[in-house]
Amino acid sequence: MRISDLIKLALMDLGQRKLRAALTMISVSIGVASIIALVSQAAGIQQSVVDTLYKLGPTTMFLTPRGYQITSVDVIRISELQGVARVIPIVQIPGSIYRSGQQVQVSLVGIRSSDLEALLGSIKILDGSTYPDAPVPVALVGYNIAFPPEQGGSQSIYVGQPLLVELGFGQFRQRIQLQIIGILGQYGSTPFVSPDNSILVPLDELMKILNRRSYSMLLVKASDINTVNDLSNTLNTIYGNNLQILTVQQLSETVSSIIGQFGVLLASIAGISLSVAGLGTMNIMMITVLERTREIGVMKALGFKNRDVLLLYLLEASLIGIIGGLIGIGLGIGGAQMLPSIISYSFLRTPQQRGSGPQQGMAQQGQVSLSYSPVIPIDMTITAFAIAILVSIIAGLYPAWRASRMEPVRALRYE
Structure with a gap:
């Protein structure tokens, strides 16, 4: 029998059992959509972080202490090394502000105005201006602080407004007042410092407020890309x-490796739903074969060969996979576009919304920004679609084989 005729028969059979076929296709589509939507988030975060890193330049190095205090002596010492173009000291501490009656955890970053571009890659000012390189109580406010996502992105903090920042805990709690001089644009995911959830102040001012002489980290710029490895080895030696x-x-x-592995884990978890969909497809196909036993007997009596019956049921299973897979691709792409706002919102809620105390919130909030755009990998989309079809075919093999092995006489007598 011609393959085109068998396809028509398979479509007719699915059409006669619309609800059952639709439910089976939905289970397949959920599996495909989950893979595409979740993997695209990992790929999007990876792309965002890597892009941000390379905006800093390939000659950039980050130096953070391990039980050691970095002071101005170290800044001078490193500046004098061969191959060093620039050394940028940074102080970063957690803090909190009150916005709309709720405590919001932030990161307070002290850096010289002349070094902002080296840290951020580019200076994006939505309103106001940068601060002077002088010990004055002024601040640049991150995008998510001025336009909180949990409030629909409406502006709640303005240039010229005083801002009360709380540092430390308990008896070590300290409150400082800053004048907002500017509001930063959106930066997204960045390493070490998250501009979207940070308050940037003049380095000398923050050092004076904290009464400290050590830095949280150093950002070192090598003179050219060829000296980066040699400089790194020299610093390790010292x-x-x-x-x-x-x-x-x-x-x-490191970021690509970690997020890549996380993406594989997400795809594997989502793939479990495809396996479950395969079991559902097999169950439905078995029920269909039993219900159509007499019909199979009639087909064989009219001249259908075992191969024709086998192919007919495999085509039905394939169509379930194809249609479910196509629906899943559409749902996956749509879901991929919606997930970033949901994920960002869940990370950017205030401690009260999370149900945590201030200290717990301090560790959870204000250190990571998850503003990114999903990247839908074409190869993963094709793979998910192919797996959906393959799982459906495998699920339909046994029911199709049983149908093809039925004896016409017994099938016609089946009640």
Whole structure:
């Protein structure tokens, strides 16, 4: 029998059992959509972080202390090393502000105005201006602080407004008042410092407020890309385990590896739903074969060969996979576009909304920004679609084989 005739018969059979076929296709589509939507989030975050890293330049290095205090002596010492173009000291501490009656955890970052571009890649000012390189109580406010996502992105903080920031806990709690001089644009995911959830202040002012002489980290710019590895080795020789030294290339590779593995994990978890859909398809196909036993007997009596019956049921299973897979691709792409706002909102809620205390919230909030755009990998989309079809065919093999092995006489007598 011609394959085109068998396809028509398979479509007619599915049409006669619309509800059952639709439910089976939905289970397949959910599996495909889950894979596409989840993997696209991992790919989007990875792309966002890597892009941000490379905006800093391939000659950038991050130096963070390991039980060691970085002081101005270290800044001078490193500046004098061969191959060093620039050394940027940074102070970063957690803090909190009250916005609309709710406590919001933020990161307070002290950095010189002249070093902002080196840290951020580019200076995006939505309103106002940058601060002067002088110990004055002024601040640049991150995008998510001025336009909180949990309030629909409406502006709640303005240039010229005083801002009360609370530092520390308990008896060590300290309150400082800053004048907002500017509001930053949106940056998204960044390493070490999250501009969207940070308050940037003049370095000397923050050092004076905290009465400290050590820095949280150093950002070192090499003179050219060819000297980065040599400079990294030199710093390791000088400081040993006192400093953790990471280049942009190392950070990029680490981030790509971690998020890539996380993406595989997400795809595997989503793939379980496809396996469950396969079991559902097999169950439905078995019921269909039993219900159509007499019909199979009639087909064989009219000249259908075992191969024709086998192919007919495999085509039905394939069509379930194809249609369910196509629906899943559409749902996956749509879901991928919606998930970033949901994920960002869940990470950016206030501690009260999370149901946590202030100290717990301090660890959870204000350190990570998850503004990104999903990246839908074409290869993963094709793979998910192919797996949906393959799972459906495998699920239909046994029912199709049983149908093809039925004896016409017994099938016609079946009640």
